[in-house]
Amino acid sequence: MEKKVYIRLRSRHWSALYDTLHLRDIAQVITEGIAEAEITRLPVCKLTKKDRTIRVIDAMEIVRLLQKIYCDVDVQVIGPIQTIVYIQSKRKRAHPFLFAAVWLLLFIGAGLAVMNFHEDVSMQGVHIKIHEAITGRKVERPLWLQIPYSVGLGLGMLLFFNHVFKKRINEEPSPMEVEMFNYQENMDRYISVNENEAWKNND
Structure with a gap:
């Protein structure tokens, strides 16, 4: 045989x-x-x-x-x-101070990015105009719009990234996971061409 x-x-x-x-x-x-x-x-x-x-x-x-x-x-x-x-x-365990510093830096950076975006599109002005169009009165802080919007923004980000801490919400991959997968595939393709000793020897 x-x-x-x-x-x-x-x-x-x-x-x-x-x-x-x-x-x-x-x-x-x-x-x-x-x-x-x-x-x-x-x-x-x-x-x-x-x-x-x-x-x-x-x-x-x-x-x-x-x-x-x-x-x-x-x-x-x-x-x-x-x-x-x-x-x-x-792997070395991350130092608690370093972990806290990185977490704080990312938290502040993300907060500033969201605030700058809302400032650029004048989100508060939009809420004021919506409140005025519905009620006929102009107020500076339409909280009944701003509070649900803020909560919805946080929930939307959780759904977008499809994770609550380490728990996945559903089986669908998040856009971040798809991008990381594409990055890994491109990295593997590059490594297979440039780090393959068999191909180097033939060249």
Whole structure:
């Protein structure tokens, strides 16, 4: 029976420095005529300081490795042709003072942005005109409009970002998550071209 191995590399994988990556860590594997567990346990590489924070594993490395060990195996790669391994260092806990300073800075910045926007579009004047159009009287502070508007502004931001602290409101991704996904995809594409040692050697 002919030995066949079907490999689908994962787009990205997170690991720690000095970890040994096995095939099961970076790929999905299906085999014919050979034990799948035996293939998935194969060590692919060991992460070292030389790799710094990123290591790109090309599909050709996997094919060479399998053909070196099993000379009569037919290897077929399906899907992505590289796996980007992000090497994570030990995370340090944020200092409470630093956390509070960043939180305060963001809070003040966001508040100023909202206030400047309302000043630019003269939101208070709009509320005054709406109150005057409805009641026939002109007042400087139509609170019955301003208070619900302020509450609605906060609720609208919660719905927009689709999160209350760490809890998701619904399964739909927020615009921020979509933008972060697009950024990660573009970053992975750039890294796969510029950090891939196999491509550099060919160049």
